[in-house]
Amino acid sequence: MRRFVQWRRLDWWLVGIVLVLIAASTVTLFSLNQSSAGELSDRFEKQVVFVVLGLIVLLVASQLNYRMFLQYAYIHYLIWLVILIAVLFIGTTIRGTTGWFQIAGISLQPVEFAKVAFILAAARFLADRSFAMERWKTVLQYSALVLGYVLFILVQPDFGSAAVLVG
Numbered sequence: 001m002r003r004f005v006q007w008r009r010l011d012w013w014l015v016g017i018v019l020v021l022i023a024a025s026t027v028t029l030f031s032l033n034q035s036s037a038g039e040l041s042d043r044f045e046k047q048v049v050f051v052v053l054g055l056i057v058l059l060v061a062s063q064l065n066y067r068m069f070l071q072y073a074y075i076h077y078l079i080w081l082v083i084l085i086a087v088l089f090i091g092t093t094i095r096g097t098t099g100w101f102q103i104a105g106i107s108l109q110p111v112e113f114a115k116v117a118f119i120l121a122a123a124r125f126l127a128d129r130s131f132a133m134e135r136w137k138t139v140l141q142y143s144a145l146v147l148g149y150v151l152f153i154l155v156q157p158d159f160g161s162a163a164v165l166v167g
Helices: 002-008 012-033 042-062 066-071 073-090 110-128 136-155 159-166
Strands: 092-094 097-103 106-108
Touching (some): 012 042, 066 110, 073 097, 073 110, 097 110, 110 159, 136 159
Antiparallel strands (some): 097 106
16 A cells, blocks of 8 residues: 555656656657658667666656665765766767766766766755855855866866756
């Protein structure tokens, strides 16, 4: 019965909107990448695989206790900070950004995973210090948390991802 209650607590409007956006983007990608012979492109096939994997991750993550992640938020933040630094030295440059790892023919951009780690670290920081947000010391500490990622992202250079973290 507990599982049923957890599924009922999902924001089904949000799930529906996400599914509509996924469907629209997949149809758009299909129409843009269809070859003249009517064959599906590799890019479209990869997109479908990643959509399915993403939906599986969504379903699994929706059943997890998010407080567990907050407990280790700062550790995840530091791990992804090290990875953001490492990608500058051993990463691949794609479209002018040295912020990619090539793993088994798949290009991964660590900053996308680092954003999740940053959100968790920022949530923990703000929750722990909500009573002290008007103090300059707290504001400077939070700014250091933001700048820790932003500086290494700007060196790649990836202004868009840096702007997302600042905004």
